[in-house]
Amino acid sequence: MKRRKSNPLLLEIVKDLRRAAKLNEAPIWDSIADRIEAPRRLRAQVNVSKINRYSRKGETLVIPGKVLGTGRLDHTVTVAALSFSKEAKRRIEEIGGRCISIKSLIEENPRGSGVKILA
Numbered sequence: 659m660k661r662r663k664s665n666p667l668l669l670e671i672v673k674d675l676r677r678a679a680k681l682n683e684a685p686i687w688d689s690i691a692d693r694i695e696a697p698r699r700l701r702a703q704v705n706v707s708k709i710n711r712y713s714r715k716g717e718t719l720v721i722p723g724k725v726l727g728t729g730r731l732d733h734t735v736t737v738a739a740l741s742f743s744k745e746a747k748r749r750i751e752e753i754g755g756r757c758i759s760i761k762s763l764i765e766e767n768p769r770g771s772g773v774k775i776l777a
Contacts, residue, residue, distance in 0.1 A: 668694060671740070671760055678764045686720075686770035690760070693722035693777060694740065701740075702777035705729050706749050709737065712776055718767070719776045720760060731755065738763035 663669055672691045679687035693701070704721045707729020713719055715733040725737060727745025734754040742750075747757045758766075767773060 663695065668740075674761055674764060678768055678770075682768045682770070684768070684770040686773055686775070687764065690720055690722050690775060693775075704739075704776055706731050706746050709735060709750075709776065713774065718763070718773050720763065720773055721776050722760075723777065725750075725757075736763075 663672075672694055675687040675691035675694070679685060679691070702721050702723030703726055704723065705726045705728040709719060709725070710729060710731045710733070713733070713735050716735070718736040719738070721737065721739040723740055725739045725742045725746040727743045727747075727749055729749075731749055731753055735750070736756040736758065737750055738758050738760045740760065742757050750757050763773070
């Protein structure tokens with residue numbers, strides 16, 4: 659028996675991602691929706707140090723999970739995720755980066771161009 663997601667916020671995000679993928683012919687949103695629909699234990703948990711290691715200044719990243727605060731960041735990035743720990747949000751914003759929701763990213767960049775998935 660397949661279990662369905664019951665969190666209304668997750669269901670709404672997945673619906674918005676699927677709609678954006680179809681309307682804008684942007685397969686990146688479908689890929690992110692698939693990752694969010696996966697079981698919670700398989701969702702990404704990314705530390706700030708990993709963001710620092712795999713990104714460059716000015717990039718936009720999507721994390722289909724939670725951003726955690728371990729590590730340092732030495733360049734500005736825009737990070738969209740399901741959730742942020744307080745420490746991760748502080749570290750990203752401290753150096754001029756942005757922490758936004760996935761829904762906000764879809765509104766800002768409907769085609770998903772220049773967006774990097776980090777999981």
